């Protein structure tokens with residue numbers, strides 16, 4: 359890794375790992391999945407091993423060899439943790455997915471690679487790269503499928519907070535930036551009462567065959583009743599095995615992923631007479647195009663189009679001020 363990369367290596371910090379391991383819903387779901395899928399003699403690749411918690415589960419459930427891979431300098435701590443637990447069949451690789459060289463294909467590829475609303479950490483392409491290179495034919499992916507869901511936010515307070523600058527706080531006209539907060543995604547923890555019963559299925563991704571970040575997540579639903587909504591909440595369900603799913607929605611036990619809030623610039627009234635269509639464009643992987651979210655919702659009569667690159671150009675404004 360370059361100095362620049364290590365500077366940006368947020369996974370050096372124990373607090374990030376503590377936060378993930380304190381997410382019992384997440385960690386125990388992976389533990390159950392590994393207990394079900396790892397068979398004695400298996401070779402397992404743990405991509406992005408962090409503390410090596412998943413590697414140690416795999417070793418505990420009978421794996422012959424576990425290849426634990428992480429580009430973070432924290433891997434030194436992971437190795438020490440495995441030694442403290444007297445586990446000797448984990449081989450550690452301080453590598454990026456591109457530099458990794460394993461001696462053999464694996465039976466199981468496990469990874470907790472999912473960022474906020476999946477695409478925030480851009481680990482999908484590296485995972486696909488390693489799957490293509492190292493998963494033996496008929497091998498197992500954990501997770502093997504991701505489903506995307508959007509709900510409509512009915513609680514006005516989330517919207518009101520984002521409209522703060524519209525009220526000229528302190529008697530100052532903030533209009534040049536007043537709309538900007540509405541164009542940003544935010545992580546929120548929604549309760550079931552803050553989300554409409556009308557949910558939109560945005561489709562799913564099969565991790566055995568997917569080869570790139572999808573261009574767009576799209577789905578439609580017939581509203582169950584007339585109601586005013588202020589934005590979208592996006593979350594995912596990760597299928598770890600055919601009968602173990604890790605759910606991250608407002609109706610599920612909380613996880614560290616929360617939900618992603620995609621606000622609207624103006625409220626929208628859902629009407630059972632009009633089917634509503636949602637489109638969410640994820641950011642492109644690093645260096646491959648727009649790295650911002652964009653989202654639209656339409657019921658055929660109203661179209662709300664949002665892009666988390668707010669159409670306010672500070673450079674142009676400075677230019678104007680200087681003229």
Ligand SMILES: C[S@@+](CC[C@H](N)C(=O)[O-])C[C@H]1O[C@@H](n2cnc3c(N)ncnc32)[C@H](O)[C@@H]1O
Pocket residue numbers: 369375378379405406407408409410411412427428429430453454455469470471472481484
């Ligand atoms: C979400 S954490 C999961 C950590 C651990 N598996 C767990 O479940 O607690 C993702 C890990 O992947 C590593 N990582 C991200 N991208 C990587 C890449 N391209 N190559 C190697 N490691 C990567 C990060 O350094 C981080 O430790």
